[in-house]
Amino acid sequence: MSSLFAILLPLRFCKDRLMTSTVTPSFKALIPFFVFIITFLSVGIIQDDFYALPAPIAVIAGILVAFLLFRQSVEVKIKTLLEGCGDPKILTMCMIYLLAGAFAAVTKATGSVDTIVHLGMDLISSQYIYFGVFVIAAFLSVSTGTSVGAIVALAPIVIGFADTGDFSLGILCGALLGGAMFGDNLSVISDTTIAATQSLGVKMSDKFKANIKIALPAAVATIGILIYQGLALEPTDSDTVAYSYSALKIAPYLMVIILSIIGVNVFVTLVLGVITAGLLGLFYGDFSIIEFTRIAYTGFTNMTEIFLLSLLTGGLAALVAFNGGIEFILVNIKTVINNKKTAQFGIGALVSSVNLAIANNTVAIIISGAIAKSINDDYALDPKQTASTLDIFACITQGLLPYGAQVLMILSFANGKISYVDLVGNSWYLLLLFASTTLFIILKREAPARIRAQK
Helix, strand or coil: CHHHHCCECCCHHHHHHHHCCCCCCCCHHHHHHHHHHHHHHHHHHHHCCCCCCCHHHHHHHHHHHHHHHCCCCHHHHHHHHHHHHCCHHHHHHHHHHHHHHHHHHHHHHCCHHHHHHHHHHHHCCHHHHHHHHHHHHHHHHHHHCCHHHHHHHHHHHHHHHCCCCCCCHHHHHHHHHHHHHHHHHHCCCCHHHHHHHHHHCCCHHHHHHHHHHHHHHHHHHHHHHHHHHHCCCCCCHHHHCCCCCCHHHHHHHHHHHHHHHCCCCHHHHHHHHHHHHHHHHHHCCCCCHHHHHHHHHHHHHHCHHHHHHHHHHHHHHHHHHHCCHHHHHHHHHHHHCCCHHHHHHHHHHHHHHHHHHHCCHHHHHHHHHHHHHHHHHHCCCCHHHHHHHHHHHHHHHHHHCCCCHHHHHHHHHHCCCCCHHHHHHCCHHHHHHHHHHHHHHHHCCCCCCCCHHHC
16 A cells, blocks of 8 residues: 555656755655545545546645645745646646647547548458457557547447347457557557656657557457457458548548657647648538637647646645655655566556556556656666556556446446456456566566665
C-alpha cells in the first residue's frame, strides 16, 4: 500500500526543492493525497461508478486539507499552489490535451472513425476476423488516442459478429480489448502518452520508439494466436457485405502518426492534423467553416476534466513537496530498490498500485509521474524507457481491472453473453505485453547506475 502514496506530477519546482536537500521527510505531508485518493475511490465504490465524481473535485478536497493542515501562512500556501499549477510542464501538458481533443472531435465529425471501421470490415474475411478485430481496434485507438472510444465504436459490430457465424464471443471481445489497449498505449495523442512523456521530459517520438520494442513482439504473438484460432472458422455471408466509405478520410490519422514518429513538434503535428481534418470535412460537406470552429471548441471542452485535473494536481503536488511528502516517499521507496532493474519494476508496481486504487490509467500516470522521474534520475535510467514502462504498466492494469471503463464497456455491450473471466482469459495481448515487458527489463543490459546519494 505504500505505493499509493505516490500522487505526484513531474514538477520542476518539486525537483528543485529535493535537490537542495532542505526538505525534511514527512509522512504527515502525504495526508492531503490520501484525502484525494480516498475521496475519489470511496465515491466510485459507493456509486458503483469510478467516474461518478469528477476527479478535479477530489483534488480540490485534498488541496483544502493541505491548506488546513500545513503551518505556513495562507500567502505562502497560495504562492506554492500557483507555482505548481503554473509549472511549464503542466501547462504544456494541458495545451496538448486541448489540441488532442480538437483533433478527435473534428475527425469524428468528418466520419473518419466510421471509415476506419468500414475499411477494415471490407478487407477482412471471416476466417481472419479475430485477427482483424485486433488490428482494426489497434489502428482506431492509435489514431484517436482513446481505447474507450475504439471500444464504443467497435463493440456493437464485434458483438454482432457472434450472431452471424460460428465465432467465439470471448475471443472477439478479448481481441477488441487487446487491440484497443495496444493503440492507447502507443498513440501519440493519447492522454497516457502525453502524461508519461511530459512527466519524464521526453519527446513523444522517442517514447514511441522505446515503447514499440516491447509492445510489437506482444502484438505479433497475439496476432499469431488469433490467426490460428480463426483458421477453423468457415466463411460466412458477411464476407459479401459491401461497405461505403472514402479511404481519403483516414489521411489526418496517418499524417499525425507519421509526423509524430519522425519527431515533428507535437504542437505542429496536432495543429496540422486539425487543419487537415477540417479541410476534408469542408471538402465533403460534413460541416461549414463556422461549424468547424464550434466542433474544434467542443473538442477543447471535452478535455476540461483532464485539463483541470493536471493543473490542480500540479498545485497539490507542490504543496506536498514543499512540506516533505515527496522526500518521505523517495526515502522509503529506495529501501526496496538496489539497482536499475528493481528501479524499473518499482516504477511499474507504483503506477499499477495507483491505477488499482482509482481505475484510471491516465490519472495514475499523472499521480505517479514525479516519483518515477526522481527514481529515473537517481538510478540513471533511460527517460524514454521509464516513460514507456510507466505507460505500459498502467495500460496492463487498466485493461485487466474488472471495474475499469474498458472492461465494463465491453461487458455492458455483451449484455451477459460473456463473463469477466472469459474476456480476460482471451485478452492475449495484455498477458503477452506483461511477459514481454518483464523479459525486456530482466534481459536488457544496463550500465552501472549512478545513484545521486553516492555522488
